[in-house]
Amino acid sequence: MNEELDDTCKAVFRQCYPKLLFYATRLVGTEEAEDVVQDVFVELWRRRDSVVIGEQILAFLYRSVYTKAINLLKHQVIENNYSAAMIEIYERKLQYYQPDHAEVIKKIENQELRQEIFGAINELPDKCKEVFKLSYLHDMKNKEIADTLGISLRTVEAHMYKALKFLRERLSHLLLSLIIFSAKLLSVFTS
Missing domain, CATH: 1.10.1740 (Rna Polymerase Sigma Factor; Chain: A)
Known part of the structure; x- marks a missing residue:
């Protein structure tokens, strides 16, 4: 046997x-x-x-x-140490390559797109950038970020709101970025 x-x-x-x-x-x-x-x-x-x-x-x-x-x-x-936006790009790429969607292959890694996303993230004010990276790069919850940085939960939420709003506006011409950040915006405020 x-x-x-x-x-x-x-x-x-x-x-x-x-x-x-x-x-x-x-x-x-x-x-x-x-x-x-x-x-x-x-x-x-x-x-x-x-x-x-x-x-x-x-x-x-x-x-x-x-x-x-x-x-x-x-x-x-x-x-x-990639930015949180790159994590989202890789996840989107993986979604298109799932066995259920194998026939749908999208070109997602585009140097100009990558540079534009990095540029937009680097334009954030220092504190917003730090909060944004902790949330997306290190997958920390808002409460954990507040404890780590020694700031209030409300301040973390304000920084996240400001960062996401700025990135959405700055990258609004990029359909993929708009979808990514809109989805993340919903997940930030529901957690």
């Missing part, structure tokens, strides 16, 4: 690995894709006794690669 399970896992690996590697390459690039896919298969191997390998295994593997890719990109973004 155990030998049959091992053979099944090996067959799934041989059949799915090239497809998943191609998919992961589109998400995270060539350098990281192999690690992402190998991590997914290592996890599958560890859980082989509890995972049912059937018709839905390919969908499960695609979703696992997608999740690992998101986690890797978020980690890279934080590690490389």
Whole structure:
């Protein structure tokens, strides 16, 4: 029984690995894709006794690669100290590459767009910029930001409002940016 399970896992690996590697390459690039896919298969191997390998295994593997890719990109973004706007761009890119939307491929990383977003963020007043980066780059809640900076929650909310308003106005001609910041604005005031 155990030998049959091992053979099944090996067959799934041989059949799915090239497809998943191609998919992961589109998400995270060539350098990281192999690690992402190998991590997914290592996890599958560890859980082989509890995972049912059937018709839905390919969908499960695609979703696992997608999740690992998101986690890797978020980690890279934080590690490389990118701005919060870049996190949103990567998340938007990943949404277009989801298995359910594979046919919808959007060109999202555009040097001019990136420079414009960075430029707009750098134009923020120092305190607004600091609050904005803590919220989006470090994914801190408003209360945590207030405690960290030693300012009131109301002041944090005012800085966030001012920063988001400025960025929306400054980037209003960019449809993608408008969508990103509008969505984030809603999430800021509902949390």
